[in-house]
Amino acid sequence: MHFPNKEKAQEVSKTKPIYQTSAFTFQDFEEMEQYFSGDKSYLYTRMGNPNSDDLAKGTADLEGAEMGASAASGLAAILAGVLAVAKTGDHIVATQDLYGGTYSLFANDLQDFGIDVSFVDMESREEIESAVQENTVLLYSESITNPLLRVEDIEGLSQIAAGRGLRLMIDNTFATPYLIRPHESGADIVAHSATKYIGGHSDVTAGVVTGNKELMQKARGKIAMLGSNIGPFDAWLGVRGLKTLAVRMEKQCRNAASLAEALQSEKAVKKVYYPTAASPEGNGAIVSIELADGVDATAFSKELDWVKVVPTLAGLETSITYPIATSHRPLPDELREKLGVTAQTIRISVGIEDERDIIDIFQKALQQSAARVNS
Numbered sequence: 510m511h512f513p514n515k516e517k518a519q520e521v522s523k524t525k526p527i528y529q530t531s532a533f534t535f536q537d538f539e540e541m542e543q544y545f546s547g548d549k550s551y552l553y554t555r556m557g558n559p560n561s562d563d564l565a566k567g568t569a570d571l572e573g574a575e576m577g578a579s580a581a582s583g584l585a586a587i588l589a590g591v592l593a594v595a596k597t598g599d600h601i602v603a604t605q606d607l608y609g610g611t612y613s614l615f616a617n618d619l620q621d622f623g624i625d626v627s628f629v630d631m632e633s634r635e636e637i638e639s640a641v642q643e644n645t646v647l648l649y650s651e652s653i654t655n656p657l658l659r660v661e662d663i664e665g666l667s668q669i670a671a672g673r674g675l676r677l678m679i680d681n682t683f684a685t686p687y688l689i690r691p692h693e694s695g696a697d698i699v700a701h702s703a704t705k706y707i708g709g710h711s712d713v714t715a716g717v718v719t720g721n722k723e724l725m726q727k728a729r730g731k732i733a734m735l736g737s738n739i740g741p742f743d744a745w746l747g748v749r750g751l752k753t754l755a756v757r758m759e760k761q762c763r764n765a766a767s768l769a770e771a772l773q774s775e776k777a778v779k780k781v782y783y784p785t786a787a788s789p790e791g792n793g794a795i796v797s798i799e800l801a802d803g804v805d806a807t808a809f810s811k812e813l814d815w816v817k818v819v820p821t822l823a824g825l826e827t828s829i830t831y832p833i834a835t836s837h838r839p840l841p842d843e844l845r846e847k848l849g850v851t852a853q854t855i856r857i858s859v860g861i862e863d864e865r866d867i868i869d870i871f872q873k874a875l876q877q878s879a880a881r882v883n884s
Contacts, residue, residue, distance in 0.1 A: 527745045528559050556733045560744035565717055565725075567751045568707065571686040572699050574719035578729040579744055583682065583702025584610055585737035586716025586728075588618075590698045593720075593727035594647050594676045597623030602640045603649040604631040606659060606848050609832075611680065613839035615649075628844075631661065637669055647676045652691055653683040656797045656832045656856040657849060658782045667695025676724075682706070683795060687758040688788035698724060705823035706794070709750040709757055713743045757825070757861060762791030764827075764867055765859040769796045771868045777804045777879035779853065795822065797832075800853040803882040804875075806831060809855070812874035822858035827867050830856050 533551045535541040543549040551557055561579045569577030580586040595601060603615055605628040615626040627640040631650050648670050650661045663679060670677040678698040679691040685706045691699045701707055703715035716739075718728050732738055739747075769783035782797035800806060810818050810829065817828040820835040830836065837850050845851070859867060 525560065525563060525745065525748065528554075528741045530554060530558075530741070554741065555736060555738045557729075558738075558741050558744065560741040560748070561739050564703065564715065564739070564744045564747040564751070565719075565729075567748055568686075568701060568703070568717040569719040569725075571690075571751070571754070572681070572719045573686075573690050573692050574699065574725075575721045576725035577717055577719040578725050578732055579703070579739050579747070580716040580718070580732045581737045581739045581743075582714050583680075583700065583704055583716040584614055585732065585735075586702070586718045587611060587680065587700045588614065588735075589728040589731040589737065590678055590700050590718040590720070590724075591619070591624070591647065591649075592622070592731045593698065593718075593724045594678070595619075595622075595624050598644060599624050599647075600642050600645040601626045601647045601649055602637060602645055603628055604651065604654065604661070605629060605844065606631075606654045606657065607651065608655040608680070608682075609835075609837040609839040612837075616839075631666065632659075634665070634669065637666075641673055641675070645673070645675060647678055649678045649680075651680040651683065652689045653784060653787060653793055653795075655683060655836060656782075656795070656854065658683070658784050658793065658795060658797055660784050660787045663689075663691050663694040663696055670697075671695065683793055684787065685754060685758055687755050688762070688790050688793060692719070697721070698728075703747045703750070704821065706758065707750050707754060708747050709753065709823065709825065710746070711821070711824035711826075713746040713750070715739050715743050715747045717747075758794065759791070760861045761794035761859050764861070764864050765794045765796050765857075766792060767864050768857070768859055768867055768871065772796070772798060772871065772875070775872065775875045775879075777801050777809070777875040777882075794859045796857045796859060798855050798857065799849075799851065800855060801879070801882075802853075804853070804878045805881075806852060806855060808881065809874055809878045812877050814870055814874075816870055819858075822856070824858065825861050827860035827862055827870075828858045830858070832856050 565577035565579040676697040698720040780799040784792040
């Protein structure tokens with residue numbers, strides 16, 4: 510048996526090590542000072558860490574952006590991106606059909622920063638234009654909206670933003686850069702809840718924003734000073750997820766398209782929400798449905814056997830959630846009604862299981878639910 514010379518052997522890990530440390534060491538005060546002059550990369554993990562930088566860079570590379578900044582959650586990343594553009598006294602125009610957490614952040618918490626937000630129908634150029642004020646600095650929307658899956662006209666929004674001297678920020682969580690790359694259509698900042706498809710395994714909470722160097726340096730500074738940095742291990746898990754993003758999205762999008770088609774003919778389903786032209790690579794891995802009148806949503810959820818009921822999405826396993834009680838609970842009742850998010854709305858996050866197994870479990874649950882109504 511051959512034993513290598515330990516003095517000459519250099520062991521190199523196949524994967525990036527986890528820098529599970531709160532601080533980095535220096536030989537002396539002079540070397541520590543090199544961090545502040547830009548000659549050393551790391552000082553204190555709240556300010557930066559090799560793992561968090563890897564997640565930011567990996568996501569930025571996939572999005573075609575110059576730089577990224579990673580954060581402890583999707584909302585932390587969104588807040589950092591917003592604060593990279595907006596300050597006290599500024600105004601934002603946002604789409605009205607936002608994820609509920611973002612809506613709450615914009616409608617409530619940004620007010621504490623002195624930043625005002627108007628919510629509009631982003632399908633109406635006239636409504637957008639009329640909402641823009643002298644102090645407006647940012648347009649905000651989602652590439653594929655949550656939960657009714659409207660595909661945003663990012664290029665159209667970028668034209669409005671450019672014409673009015675505004676920045677455009679897009680939440681690309683549902684689409685991921687596998688399907689849509691908003692920077693290519695003119696978005697200045699792209700945000701992700703990396704908890705979802707980037708992480709991909711339901712075992713990490715993380716967020717990322719991407720954009721040009723100037724904006725991302727500001728975003729990174731906000732993350733550091735607000736203490737919303739991501740931990741090294743969570744960042745490492747996010748990078749792990751990036752490596753299989755395309756493989757997972759391809760399978761999940763294919764399964765979702767098949768499920769959406771199969772559900773169109775179910776009597777217990779009043780309407781199926783699924784995009785038709787989001788991207789040449791597919792239309793996403795989320796299918797939302799409106800149950801038929803008389804079908805009890807809770808009873809339906811109990812018929813789904815191995816399908817998990819969760820408050821989130823994008824794991825490897827197929828799951829469902831109830832937007833009116835979870836993701837869109839913060840929205841005012843009148844806005845939910847206007848958007849069409851009702852007590853009959855179910856959001857399905859399609860996983861990587863066998864396509865036929867997924868279709869069968871939903872068809873059986875829906876047929877049992879319909880039979881209960883007719884009995």
